[in-house]
Amino acid sequence: MSEKPTIEQYIKNIDEHNFKAYKCVGCGAVTAPPSGTCYSCGGNEMDWTTVSGKGKLVSFTVIHIAPEEFQEEAPYFVAIIELEEGTRITTRLMGFDPMAPENVKLGTSLVLDYEDGKSGRTYLSFKPA
Amino acid sequence: MPLKNTSIVSGAQTKFGYLDGISQREMFAEAVDKATVEVGIPKKDIQAAFVGTFIPEMLIHQGHSAPLLLDFAGLRGLPATRHEAACASGATALRAAVMAIESGFYDTVLVAGSEKMTSVSTNRATEALAAAADDMFESSMGLTFPGVFAIAAVAHMEKYGTSPEDLALAAVKAHKNASTNPLAQFQKEITLEKAMTPRYIAWPLRLFDCSPISDGAAAIVLTSKEKAKQYTDTPVDVVGTGQASASMNLCDREDFTSFEASVSASKTAYKMAGLGPKDMDFAVVHDCFTIAEIIASEDIGFFKPGEGAKALRDGVTALDGDKPINPMGGLKAVGHPVGATGVKQAVVVYRELIGEAGANQVAKHDTGFMHNFGGTGASCVVNIFRRSDA
Ligand SMILES: CC(C)(COP(=O)(O)OP(=O)(O)OC[C@H]1O[C@@H](n2cnc3c(N)ncnc32)[C@H](O)[C@@H]1OP(=O)(O)O)[C@@H](O)C(=O)NCCC(=O)NCCS
Ligand SMILES: [Zn+2]
Numbered sequence: 019m020s021e022k023p024t025i026e027q028y029i030k031n032i033d034e035h036n037f038k039a040y041k042c043v044g045c046g047a048v049t050a051p052p053s054g055t056c057y058s059c060g061g062n063e064m065d066w067t068t069v070s071g072k073g074k075l076v077s078f079t080v081i082h083i084a085p086e087e088f089q090e091e092a093p094y095f096v097a098i099i100e101l102e103e104g105t106r107i108t109t110r111l112m113g114f115d116p117m118a119p120e121n122v123k124l125g126t127s128l129v130l131d132y133e134d135g136k137s138g139r140t141y142l143s144f145k146p147a
Numbered sequence: 148m149p150l151k152n153t154s155i156v157s158g159a160q161t162k163f164g165y166l167d168g169i170s171q172r173e174m175f176a177e178a179v180d181k182a183t184v185e186v187g188i189p190k191k192d193i194q195a196a197f198v199g200t201f202i203p204e205m206l207i208h209q210g211h212s213a214p215l216l217l218d219f220a221g222l223r224g225l226p227a228t229r230h231e232a233a234c235a236s237g238a239t240a241l242r243a244a245v246m247a248i249e250s251g252f253y254d255t256v257l258v259a260g261s262e263k264m265t266s267v268s269t270n271r272a273t274e275a276l277a278a279a280a281d282d283m284f285e286s287s288m289g290l291t292f293p294g295v296f297a298i299a300a301v302a303h304m305e306k307y308g309t310s311p312e313d314l315a316l317a318a319v320k321a322h323k324n325a326s327t328n329p330l331a332q333f334q335k336e337i338t339l340e341k342a343m344t345p346r347y348i349a350w351p352l353r354l355f356d357c358s359p360i361s362d363g364a365a366a367i368v369l370t371s372k373e374k375a376k377q378y379t380d381t382p383v384d385v386v387g388t389g390q391a392s393a394s395m396n397l398c399d400r401e402d403f404t405s406f407e408a409s410v411s412a413s414k415t416a417y418k419m420a421g422l423g424p425k426d427m428d429f430a431v432v433h434d435c436f437t438i439a440e441i442i443a444s445e446d447i448g449f450f451k452p453g454e455g456a457k458a459l460r461d462g463v464t465a466l467d468g469d470k471p472i473n474p475m476g477g478l479k480a481v482g483h484p485v486g487a488t489g490v491k492q493a494v495v496v497y498r499e500l501i502g503e504a505g506a507n508q509v510a511k512h513d514t515g516f517m518h519n520f521g522g523t524g525a526s527c528v529v530n531i532f533r534r535s536d537a
Contacts, residue, residue, distance in 0.1 A: 025283065051284035051396060077305075077403050079297035080350035081289055085274035088289035093347075096290045098298060098398050106398040108285045119350045124305050141288060 023064050025052050033140045035132045039105065041067035048103035071130035073099040073144060075123070076106060080116045090136045093117065099128060099144050110135075110143040149420050153248045154375035154382035154535060156368050157182045158494035163363035163482030164332035171200075171207060171263035171364075176220040178364035178487075179259055188368055188378055194253045196227040197244040199237035199260030200486035205275035207263050216261070233279035234435060235521030236260060237365070237489025238528035244369050245385050245530075254371045260490035261364035272360045276485070279522035281395040293349035293357055295397055295523050296436040300351055302403035303438060307453035311351055315342035316459055317437035318355040318479060324466055325476025327506035332361055332482035356437040361482030365491035375535070381501040386514075387420030387531035389413060395525045404453075408527035409446035409518060416516075416529040417448070424448035427531070428511040429471040429499060431492045433520035434479045443518055444472055447529070471509045474499060489519035489528065500534045513537035 023040050028051070031038050039050035044061030048069065055062050078097035081088070088094070095111035110133050114122050128144035135141055159181030161174045183190055198213040209215070213227035230240035237260035244258045264272050277286040280295065303309045319342050325331035342355040368378070375382035391411035394400060400407070417423055430447060434440035441455040449470050450458045458464055464472040475481060475495050478488060496515040498504045514533045521527070 029283070051281075051398070053399075057399070077298045077302040079290075079294045079301065079352075080347070081291055081294050082347045082349060083269065083273060083293065084289055084291065085277055085286075086270045087274070089270060091289065093350075094289060096288050096294055096298070098403070106400075108288050108290060108396065108398040110288065116350075124301070135289075137289070139287065 023052065023066050028052050032132070032142055035140070037069065037130060037142060038066045039069050039103065040064040048101070048105050050101070050105050050107050069130070070102050072102040072147065073128050073130065075126045075128055076100050077124060078111060078122060080119045087137050097144065107142065110141040111145070112143045113145040149386045150245065150249055150388065152371050153245050153369055153385040154372050155385065155493065155497050155532065156370050156375050156378040156382050157186045157188055158367040158497040160330055160365035160487070160491045160494050161363050162330045163361050163484060165265050166362040169362065171203060171261055172216055172219040174263070174362060174364040175216045175259060175261045178261065178366040179220040179222070179257065182366035182368055183257070190221055192255050193222060193225060193257045193368070194255055195247065196222060196225050196257045196259065197240040198227060198229045199240035199490055200229060200262055201231060201233055201236050202275050202278060203263070205278065206272070207266050216259070222257070232526040233521035234433065234483070234485045235489055235519045235526040235528050236486045237491070238517070238519035238530065239390070239489070239526070241367070241489060241493055241530065242388050242390055242528055245388055248369055248371055254374050256369050257366060258369060258490055259364065259366035260487040262484035262486040263362050264360045264484055265362050269360060285396055285398070291349060293352050293436065296438050297349040297352045298397060299403045299442060300438040303442060304351070306404050307456070309441065309456045311343065312339070313441065313456035313459060314356050314437040315339055317434065317440050318342040320459065320465060321434065321473060321477045321479035324474055324507060325480030328475045328481060331476050331480055332359055333480045352436055352438070358435045358478040358483035361484040363482055363484035363487045363491070365487045365494050367490060367493050367497065382535045383497050383500050383532050384535050385530060386533045387416040387422065389415030389419065389529045391415070391527050393525050395523065397523045405442060405446055406520070406524035406527065408524055409443060409520065412527040412529040413447045413518070416531050420531045422514065422531060426514055427516045428514050429474060429509045430516040430518065431473055431495050432518040433488070434473055434477040435483060435520070437479065439520070440472065440477065443520070447516065447518055466507065466509065474509050475504065475507045492517040492519055493530065496532050500532060
């Protein structure tokens, strides 16, 4: 895992259900989605890291009116998840009813999974732990 | 130090809404004429143009907008540059114009914003708007703009107990103010019950929590203080301006209950003007969604974090309240042709300050505040205006 991480590879990893985050070589801070510069120390040397896949729900919405590409998937959740490693990431949610979003509680523990959408895209998706 | 040299001497907008059969260049020209020749400002006095428009490439398949629009509006030949910062495009154009005048480079310039959005379907417009967020990591998840503000609403509700009814009250206020604004897209009051019709766009945001898809244009003329009296007896001075950016990705923010670019741009503008929130008679804020008005009212320092909804409930931000917000109806009810909005906000503050806001006139109108916001809150511009004779 020592080649310089690229966004292309980051997305490919997700497509292959093999998520990896960036890790700052200087200070060890974990970052995802990729940033060109470490939010913690300002360093720009990055490496890949695997993550535990554990996270917590920070906030979310259910999209009803979607861009054309995603229209067939609506209504669908989009959520902000804080990974155990500290970084926050925008993902889908599974295992909840999009027509009963009031039952979804912020702070819920979740685990990483993947969802192959009708749009042809593969999403990072979290489900109840 | 307050800015010294820039005055607004005219401001106008077209009607906002579904302007069937009217192209972007036609509405642009209408706004320019209203702000220049129709109020006795000859076009030949204009030395440069600062143009705001967000995404005509996707909406009407047209790039390189500034010279095109200028040519059609009878200003061919002038230096003309487009400024783009998503929904804050208009105010970034305005800010560049302010800097050009402050520096002494120009005496008199035009700032004009416009967008033609109803040329495409709602889904296509949603997609075009989503280009204002990070395409690789957020838009690609199917996150939309209503979705971005829905995520903020969920966080604000959890932390402060803000309710769906509070959001609906912001819509009721906006529609009430717009009901007497002949240039508004929606000129009808709505009941609280109607505002709460459960047609979700991005839960928990419903139809009436959203600004609409709109066409429209707005224009202002800025000039040096020395020249201002030549054009009007009631110039309005630009006394402070601030701009800030934040992470493009919403997920990279620490807090979803406040937008850091709004807080930072406000602080900069207040400091420059040597004024604070208590000195502001009213504000025009970027209420692209009802929750955005509540959060903005906190971020600009009018109310403490978490107290924006209470101020709204208590009528403090109503047209006749102590701190009116969006007295003409805001983006929510007047419409939000994105590139026009920041310029239109300046037009509203200008009209209120000179006492020409008709049925929507606020009682105290010496100093006014505008807050224009772009994308996920990755751009924010704040300006403070004061009537020259105040
Ligand atoms: C909310 C939204 C999805 C509604 O679009 P839509 O579903 O196509 O709605 P329609 O055009 O079919 O309109 C249906 C009715 O609702 C009304 N309407 C549409 N948008 C409205 C709004 N935002 N508020 C109140 N009424 C609205 C229409 O006038 C129409 O009324 P009618 O039936 O009496 O004629 C669309 O306005 C939208 O995407 N808004 C957000 C725009 C945005 O994101 N801007 C950028 C912010 S950063
Ligand atoms: Zn680091």
